[in-house]
Amino acid sequence: MVQYKKEKIKENIDQAALTVFAKKGYRGTKISDIAKEAGISVGNIYRYYKSKDDIFYTVVPENFAESIRSLLVEKVSAIKEKKFEFIEDNNEFWLLNNEFIRFIVKNRERILIIFHNNKGTKYENAKEEAVYFIVRTVKNCYRVQYDQFVDVNKDDFAMKIIYENLIHMTLRILEEAKTVEEVMKHLKSINVYHMFGITGLLK
Amino acid sequence: MVQYKKEKIKENIDQAALTVFAKKGYRGTKISDIAKEAGISVGNIYRYYKSKDDIFYTVVPENFAESIRSLLVEKVSAIKEKKFEFIEDNNEFWLLNNEFIRFIVKNRERILIIFHNNKGTKYENAKEEAVYFIVRTVKNCYRVQYDQFVDVNKDDFAMKIIYENLIHMTLRILEEAKTVEEVMKHLKSINVYHMFGITGLLK
Amino acid sequence: MVQYKKEKIKENIDQAALTVFAKKGYRGTKISDIAKEAGISVGNIYRYYKSKDDIFYTVVPENFAESIRSLLVEKVSAIKEKKFEFIEDNNEFWLLNNEFIRFIVKNRERILIIFHNNKGTKYENAKEEAVYFIVRTVKNCYRVQYDQFVDVNKDDFAMKIIYENLIHMTLRILEEAKTVEEVMKHLKSINVYHMFGITGLLK
Amino acid sequence: MVQYKKEKIKENIDQAALTVFAKKGYRGTKISDIAKEAGISVGNIYRYYKSKDDIFYTVVPENFAESIRSLLVEKVSAIKEKKFEFIEDNNEFWLLNNEFIRFIVKNRERILIIFHNNKGTKYENAKEEAVYFIVRTVKNCYRVQYDQFVDVNKDDFAMKIIYENLIHMTLRILEEAKTVEEVMKHLKSINVYHMFGITGLLK
DNA sequence: AATGAATGAGCGTTCATTCAT
DNA sequence: CATGAATGAACGCTCATTCAT
Numbered sequence: 051m052v053q054y055k056k057e058k059i060k061e062n063i064d065q066a067a068l069t070v071f072a073k074k075g076y077r078g079t080k081i082s083d084i085a086k087e088a089g090i091s092v093g094n095i096y097r098y099y100k101s102k103d104d105i106f107y108t109v110v111p112e113n114f115a116e117s118i119r120s121l122l123v124e125k126v127s128a129i130k131e132k133k134f135e136f137i138e139d140n141n142e143f144w145l146l147n148n149e150f151i152r153f154i155v156k157n158r159e160r161i162l163i164i165f166h167n168n169k170g171t172k173y174e175n176a177k178e179e180a181v182y183f184i185v186r187t188v189k190n191c192y193r194v195q196y197d198q199f200v201d202v203n204k205d206d207f208a209m210k211i212i213y214e215n216l217i218h219m220t221l222r223i224l225e226e227a228k229t230v231e232e233v234m235k236h237l238k239s240i241n242v243y244h245m246f247g248i249t250g251l252l253k
Numbered sequence: 254m255v256q257y258k259k260e261k262i263k264e265n266i267d268q269a270a271l272t273v274f275a276k277k278g279y280r281g282t283k284i285s286d287i288a289k290e291a292g293i294s295v296g297n298i299y300r301y302y303k304s305k306d307d308i309f310y311t312v313v314p315e316n317f318a319e320s321i322r323s324l325l326v327e328k329v330s331a332i333k334e335k336k337f338e339f340i341e342d343n344n345e346f347w348l349l350n351n352e353f354i355r356f357i358v359k360n361r362e363r364i365l366i367i368f369h370n371n372k373g374t375k376y377e378n379a380k381e382e383a384v385y386f387i388v389r390t391v392k393n394c395y396r397v398q399y400d401q402f403v404d405v406n407k408d409d410f411a412m413k414i415i416y417e418n419l420i421h422m423t424l425r426i427l428e429e430a431k432t433v434e435e436v437m438k439h440l441k442s443i444n445v446y447h448m449f450g451i452t453g454l455l456k
Numbered sequence: 457m458v459q460y461k462k463e464k465i466k467e468n469i470d471q472a473a474l475t476v477f478a479k480k481g482y483r484g485t486k487i488s489d490i491a492k493e494a495g496i497s498v499g500n501i502y503r504y505y506k507s508k509d510d511i512f513y514t515v516v517p518e519n520f521a522e523s524i525r526s527l528l529v530e531k532v533s534a535i536k537e538k539k540f541e542f543i544e545d546n547n548e549f550w551l552l553n554n555e556f557i558r559f560i561v562k563n564r565e566r567i568l569i570i571f572h573n574n575k576g577t578k579y580e581n582a583k584e585e586a587v588y589f590i591v592r593t594v595k596n597c598y599r600v601q602y603d604q605f606v607d608v609n610k611d612d613f614a615m616k617i618i619y620e621n622l623i624h625m626t627l628r629i630l631e632e633a634k635t636v637e638e639v640m641k642h643l644k645s646i647n648v649y650h651m652f653g654i655t656g657l658l659k
Numbered sequence: 660m661v662q663y664k665k666e667k668i669k670e671n672i673d674q675a676a677l678t679v680f681a682k683k684g685y686r687g688t689k690i691s692d693i694a695k696e697a698g699i700s701v702g703n704i705y706r707y708y709k710s711k712d713d714i715f716y717t718v719v720p721e722n723f724a725e726s727i728r729s730l731l732v733e734k735v736s737a738i739k740e741k742k743f744e745f746i747e748d749n750n751e752f753w754l755l756n757n758e759f760i761r762f763i764v765k766n767r768e769r770i771l772i773i774f775h776n777n778k779g780t781k782y783e784n785a786k787e788e789a790v791y792f793i794v795r796t797v798k799n800c801y802r803v804q805y806d807q808f809v810d811v812n813k814d815d816f817a818m819k820i821i822y823e824n825l826i827h828m829t830l831r832i833l834e835e836a837k838t839v840e841e842v843m844k845h846l847k848s849i850n851v852y853h854m855f856g857i858t859g860l861l862k
Numbered sequence: 863a864a865t866g867a868a869t870g871a872g873c874g875t876t877c878a879t880t881c882a883t
Numbered sequence: 884c885a886t887g888a889a890t891g892a893a894c895g896c897t898c899a900t901t902c903a904t
Contacts, residue, residue, distance in 0.1 A: 575684070628824070646817055648856075651856075
């Protein structure tokens with residue numbers, strides 16, 4: 051029972067920390083903000099965590115960041131198997147499957163923190179690294195068109211920017227859309243946009 | 254000579270401030286960071302500026318932010334006059350003219366600060382406002398297709414995200430490309446990408 | 457209990473602030489002086505007050521300064537009603553009534569700060585203004601003698617000095633005498649001195 | 660010639676220092692204030708003086724403070740020889756002789772600094788000490804009346820206050836009157852006031 | 863020798879962390 | 884255990900003092 055209560059408080063802190071970190075960023079977040087959000091005292095937080103860093107890397111652990119990276123690898127790799135026609139009539143396209151969406155919606159704060167509000171943390175390069183991997187995968191997937199494009203335009207960097215912003219758009223959707231359905235709808239729109247855009251560009 | 258030297262130091266501080274503010278944001282920047290970057294002492298900065306705010310709003314003045322806004326208005330409004338065919342064979346398309354590019358390249362840090370690293374400054378809503386305006390203009394430009402799309406998909410938000418990211422991509426290019434030529438090349442790519450994407454989406 | 461403690465600390469700070477401000481003046485007072493006098497840490501003061509100014513104008517509020525001014529108006533105006541004979545055999549003379557003395561003794565530091573140690577505060581002109589008012593009142597009271605004296609001696613300034621120093625003597629008494637009785641006794645002496653002096657001068 | 664010039668600059672600094680110290684007090688005075696007043700550069704001041712303290716105790720030397728004290732001793736002691744009748748028809752009374760007035764007018768800033776604007780300096784107790792001496796002298800002079808008064812009223816402190824304020828009034832006159840004549844005129848008034856006051860009190 | 867730009871110690875203030883209750 | 888008051892290190896800024904020219 052005591053154990054239960056203790057666990058409950060920890061969860062409150064965790065959720066409060068996620069909320070506040072996602073809203074104000076690491077540096078902009080005061081311990082007192084988290085305490086207020088969690089409905090407990092400042093001092094009590096230190097019964098559960100030994101520092102601001104400890105809270106941060108517990109609620110947004112490095113292995114979660116790696117999971118996201120792996121998931122991205124898996125999802126992006128899956129593109130190879132898909133055909134372009136999927137875009138318009140198939141919801142299974144790219145990232146758009148319920149399981150995945152549910153996952154990112156459930157972990158929206160964590161993801162936003164890792165890729166968006168990461169000033170002062172280890173994740174400052176997270177977005178860059180994710181993009182690097184995605185672009186590499188896309189290269190392999192659309193090798194012919196991609197190489198041709200890059201060869202002709204010498205613009206590997208444009209690809210990087212474009213995929214970085216595909217991530218960015220996804221994050222923005224997570225930031226404002228709260229339900230799986232909403233997120234799904236917006237993601238569909240930006241994926242159509244992206245597929246037409248990237249296909250047109252590589253043509 | 255003394256005057257020259259003094260002017261030189263001020264320029265050093267300005268450049269150092271731009272560099273550090275663009276990298277660490279307003280709040281993340283310590284006066285000592287700027288001093289170190291400028292190669293002078295902390296106290297000496299206060300011979301040239303009377304506060305951190307003074308430095309910030311001198312190197313990134315509000316009327317510059319307004320210039321950018323006006324320029325965006327002008328540029329985006331110009332879309333109305335253009336036809337889609339311009340995309341592929343005409344460099345005059347959208348933002349792509351030398352004068353404009355040279356301007357944004359010259360002012361890259363300033364622009365990055367206003368739209369990217371603006372926490373704790375008056376510019377916190379700059380990106381949102383710019384996007385709001387652009388979307389409104391685009392609505393008028395592509396009224397029929399736009400209304401149809403939003404009507405069918407109820408996804409005004411996707412449009413907002415897409416244009417926000419058009420800006421974001423431009424900023425990312427500015428962040429990494431240093432020469433007018435590079436910026437121009439990358440901008441062309443992402444504009445082709447965007448035009449195909451938006452046209453495909455609204456179809 | 458906690459509430460009690462908190463209130464106690466605030467009172468400690470207030471008293472410490474009054475003591476130190478009265479001794480060293482506003483500018484000469486460091487937050488660390490107040491902290492030391494109050495027996496607490498520097499940072500802790502900021503749990504109770506948000507700035508040095510906040511401390512100052514809380515312990516010496518502007519409306520207190522106005523009360524003093526009003527009280528002086530009232531007391532000095534009362535001179536008109538009194539006759540000179542009161543001097544020697546009547547304690548009701550001028551400022552000398554228990555209620556008033558008790559008030560100024562209770563608020564000794566505050567009064568000293570307002571009229572004596574006011575560099576860098578809103579009260580820099582408090583003494584000058586009080587003197588101006590008193591001289592004006594006295595002029596009306598002793599109009600004939602006063603005009604004659606000033607006319608003959610062209611020495612309005614001497615009157616200003618004399619009343620300024622009547623205030624000054626009162627302040628000095630407050631500075632060193634701690635009890636109502638002591639203050640009363642000394643005030644009586646200086647009032648006798650003053651009445652003989654001013655009467656002799658105007659004769 | 661160079662020596663002459665150097666001496667001239669030193670005098671400028673001295674005069675500037677006196678002016679500014681008298682106006683703003685020791686702590687309120689910046690080296691740059693003195694430099695500006697002297698019409699030279701900040702750095703140059705350090706060719707003539709090695710610190711702010713050095714300037715201060717050069718322009719207001721401790722032996723000058725002692726001279727003033729001695730002069731007061733001499734002047735106050737002279738009271739013994741005078742009779743009360745001097746008050747009204749004799750300008751030689753007490754401090755009122757040309758030589759003395761000319762001296763204090765000439766050294767007005769120094770005197771004001773020692774007795775008035777002495778926060779943060781060795782002279783913080785100068786006024787108190789001067790008063791102590793004067794009161795002691797007066798005690799001897801008017802021994803009979805004084806002892807009687809103090810005996811009856813137990814108010815040694817009132818005497819202290821009264822003489823302190825005689826000094827204070829003199830200082831205020833020095834502060835605002837610039838010519839020997841003016842100072843003389845005002846001093847006469849306050850001396851009449853004082854003699855009537857003290858005589859009345861001791862009666 | 864003169865200038866005024868440069869330095870850094872110190873004060874006011876904030877906030878992560880500790881501790882008395 | 885929980886609380887929130889207390890602490891002190893660190894940042895923004897000022898100004899006495901030093902130094903390059």
